[in-house]
Amino acid sequence: MTGIRDKSLRSALITGLDASVQDILATMAWTSVSFEGREVVPDLLLSDGVAGLVRMQGDHEGMVAISTDKPVGMELVSRIIGLPADDLNTEDLLDGVGELANMICGGMKAKAGIGGVQLSSPVAIVGREYSALWKTHLKTEILSYALDKRLFRVHACF
Template sequence: MSAEQAAAAANPRADDVRTLTHQVWTTFLGEQIPLLFVEDNTFIPDWSASVTIRGAWDGMVSLETTRACAQRVTRALLGLDADADDLADADLVDAVGELVNMLGGNVKGLVPGPSRLSLPLVAAGRFAHGSHQARVVRLCSSWAGEPLDVTVHAGRATASREQR
């Protein structure tokens, strides 16, 4: 087996990521509003979050969604009424970051170890993955009528440095 084939074999499979995403979602957000997997999502995310996995397997797990979905997720995780007043961005950061952290921890369990999981990074808008990372899984889904994507990239992100 070549090094490329071995690396590809270590990547998580889409079915496994779909299963763990569904498990995380129903465990923390319940089954009243189902997470629906769809063929494709075309949207510009208002919120993105990611965690990196470093070790025997290197990669990144990210979550992208709309503001409406992030607000609904936050209300559900905090046990607030669905029509509660507008939430602070700090609450959205905490909730979206916690979800990607749970997803990343589960993906970490799918890949060869040992490895470390980073703290979540959360931003308004879209994150860019490292230029040396390749997308290996993209799950398009919908929750409460809002798009939500979970993506796994493999490969070590490298920092570029300018030559002086």
């Protein structure tokens, strides 16, 4: 599998991803996040309480994931649905996290203006203890955001 080697395209996707995160959380979750930084790591490794993943296939391949702890995940889903967090069931949380990942990736693609890429349906994970690893040679860029002093991360592996 080949990732995205074109620097300007990578840059457009990362910029689009950042803009999409801010846009989706502001528009759908009625909240704002502050950008905390970015880092490049060797693997796409997820271990926070909730995660959502979307596969990119076609002319350009990769994976984009979101992750955060369960309280933040529940708060975000509560906000986008408009129901108190205590009223959410597991299906709501799984669906909501998946939908967040779906919207963020769709927004990235639209903002970067790339064609020839299909996005998979999202995969959502909610768990107390897990590690999820995507085996690929591609490095992962992590964008971190703070939401009420807790972290919301976006993992771009392409």
